[in-house]
Amino acid sequence: MSRNRTFKALAFTVLSFALSVFAAPAVFAQHEHAAAEEHAHEHGKTEEFNPGQTILHHVSDAHEWHLGTIGESHISIPLPVILYSPTKGLKVFSSSHFYHGNGTHDGFTLHHEHITAEDGSKVYDFSVTKNVASLILSVVLLLLIFTSIKNSYAKRTGKAPKGLQSALEPFILFIRDEVAKNYIGEKHYKRFLPYLLTLFFFIWINNLLGLLPGAANVTGNIAVTMVLAILTFIIVNINGKKTYWQHIFAMPGVPAWMLVILTPVEIVGMMMRPFSLMVRLFANITAGHIILLSLLSLIFIFKSAALSVVVGPFTVFMTLIELLVAILQAYIFTVLTASYIGAAVEEHHHDDHH
Amino acid sequence: MDLITPSFGLIFWQLVFFLLLVIVLGKFAWKPILASLAEREQSIEDAIELAKKTRAEMAQLKADNDKAKAEAIIERDAILKQARQTAEKMIATAKNEAAQEAKAEIEKARKSFRDEQAAAVAKLKGETAKIAIEIAEKVLRRELADKAAQETLVSEWLKDAKLN
Numbered sequence: 001m002s003r004n005r006t007f008k009a010l011a012f013t014v015l016s017f018a019l020s021v022f023a024a025p026a027v028f029a030q031h032e033h034a035a036a037e038e039h040a041h042e043h044g045k046t047e048e049f050n051p052g053q054t055i056l057h058h059v060s061d062a063h064e065w066h067l068g069t070i071g072e073s074h075i076s077i078p079l080p081v082i083l084y085s086p087t088k089g090l091k092v093f094s095s096s097h098f099y100h101g102n103g104t105h106d107g108f109t110l111h112h113e114h115i116t117a118e119d120g121s122k123v124y125d126f127s128v129t130k131n132v133a134s135l136i137l138s139v140v141l142l143l144l145i146f147t148s149i150k151n152s153y154a155k156r157t158g159k160a161p162k163g164l165q166s167a168l169e170p171f172i173l174f175i176r177d178e179v180a181k182n183y184i185g186e187k188h189y190k191r192f193l194p195y196l197l198t199l200f201f202f203i204w205i206n207n208l209l210g211l212l213p214g215a216a217n218v219t220g221n222i223a224v225t226m227v228l229a230i231l232t233f234i235i236v237n238i239n240g241k242k243t244y245w246q247h248i249f250a251m252p253g254v255p256a257w258m259l260v261i262l263t264p265v266e267i268v269g270m271m272m273r274p275f276s277l278m279v280r281l282f283a284n285i286t287a288g289h290i291i292l293l294s295l296l297s298l299i300f301i302f303k304s305a306a307l308s309v310v311v312g313p314f315t316v317f318m319t320l321i322e323l324l325v326a327i328l329q330a331y332i333f334t335v336l337t338a339s340y341i342g343a344a345v346e347e348h349h350h351d352d353h354h
Numbered sequence: 355m356d357l358i359t360p361s362f363g364l365i366f367w368q369l370v371f372f373l374l375l376v377i378v379l380g381k382f383a384w385k386p387i388l389a390s391l392a393e394r395e396q397s398i399e400d401a402i403e404l405a406k407k408t409r410a411e412m413a414q415l416k417a418d419n420d421k422a423k424a425e426a427i428i429e430r431d432a433i434l435k436q437a438r439q440t441a442e443k444m445i446a447t448a449k450n451e452a453a454q455e456a457k458a459e460i461e462k463a464r465k466s467f468r469d470e471q472a473a474a475v476a477k478l479k480g481e482t483a484k485i486a487i488e489i490a491e492k493v494l495r496r497e498l499a500d501k502a503a504q505e506t507l508v509s510e511w512l513k514d515a516k517l518n
Binding site for chain 2: 026056059060061082112113124126127128129131133135136138142143145149150153154157158169170172173176192194195197198202221222223224226227228231282286
């Protein structure tokens with residue numbers, strides 16, 4: 001037993017070390033790439049490895065999908081840039097025009113992933129960025145996974161689940177029984193199930209995709225979490241029943257003069273809920289990515305491959321934690337959404353519910 | 355700051371794709387999947403219900419059987435008891451009848467014996483009287499001849515009469 005464990009630990013260390021060594025050139029090259037870009041824009045500052053910049057580059061959105069760098073050549077997928085400006089109309093072109101030139105194309109300039117028009121007019125950037133591409137990938141994956149599962153249900157009516165169906169059925173049942181039914185109640189939960197299930201699996205799969213090497217950071221992007229939070233906010237408020245609004249504008253059992261204080265507090269609370277949803281998911285996922293990247297950056301800061309013996313296993317450990325966080329954050333977002341909906345559709349006053 | 359500034363394009367695409375996903379998955383995945391799950395749960399529930407019902411029916415059947423058995427035993431016992439009673443009664447009646455008949459027979463025998471006895475006594479009386487008259491006749495005839503001889507004769511006759 002103990003010999004087995006020793007062997008496992010040894011194999012683990014060797015594997016981590018190997019992984020770190022292989023990962024090293026990629027990250028380092030990344031730094032060079034970023035540095036080169038900086039150089040182009042900021043005119044000749046020779047820079048040391050800047051971990052902050054590298055990390056931010058990794059967790060931020062971009063107009064191309066950079067997968068890695070071998071030597072001097074970057075492996076990246078150019079993505080379509082879609083721009084609309086009132087003066088120039090709709091423009092669609094490949095992002096390679098920006099990256100393989102001086103950062104200017106067709107009267108538009110890309111600077112630090114921001115596109116501006118050279119004539120100073122307003123530009124609406126609808127580009128399929130790295131995050132949008134990853135978003136589309138996750139949507140396609142979700143559609144493939146769940147239509148396949150749907151077919152399994154159609155084919156195996158009344159039989160025990162099998163394969164992917166049986167792998168994901170517990171989650172579907174969990175969202176239905178423990179989240180929707182539990183927080184929204186028997187009467188209303190069915191209406192909100194499609195939203196809750198989509199929300200859960202969307203966040204989960206994007207969290208997982210974000211952990212892949214070279215992947216985008218979709219759920220760690222504030223625009224994505226903002227849209228999800230706003231959708232929850234809209235759903236909660238259009239389904240708000242009398243009791244819900246009463247609790248905001250005229251809290252029962254509170255003297256009238258107190259409402260002058262309480263009502264603004266409740267309104268702020270109403271706004272804070274989606275805000276906290278947005279920040280929680282964004283911060284958790286981004287923080288996870290930053291931690292992993294910071295750990296790996298240590299190797300380059302100290303310029304020592306030997307450090308990877310320590311950093312490697314710890315990175316693997318953190319990645320495992322991130323796997324847990326991936327589902328945990330999806331669950332938390334879904335549960336909180338369900339509980340907000342539950343509070344909105346609740347029709348009778350229950351003191352024990354607060 | 356870039357990190358916490360939501361970009362316009364991504365908001366747009368996220369909204370479009372997420373709503374699309376909710377609608378498409380809602381219609382083509384969640385609806386049939388949830389329906390299948392509900393159906394399966396219903397069928398499992400029904401099966402459990404049926405099993406419960408069957409079990410109850412079996413128990414009822416067993417109880418009925420036991421009851422019928424118990425009733426049969428009681429009935430059998432009753433029949434046996436009745437039969438025994440009837441038999442006893444019959445025996446008693448028979449005994450009684452036999453006793454009465456025997457009594458009547460004895461009575462009859464006794465009566466006929468008495469009758470015969472009476473008849474015999476009556477006959478004896480008649481005979482005795484007849485003998486007495488004959489003796490008296492003889493004595494009276496002899497008296498006329500010999501006194502001593504008469505007495506002897508009378509006693510002899512009497513002796514004879516006693517033996518009778």
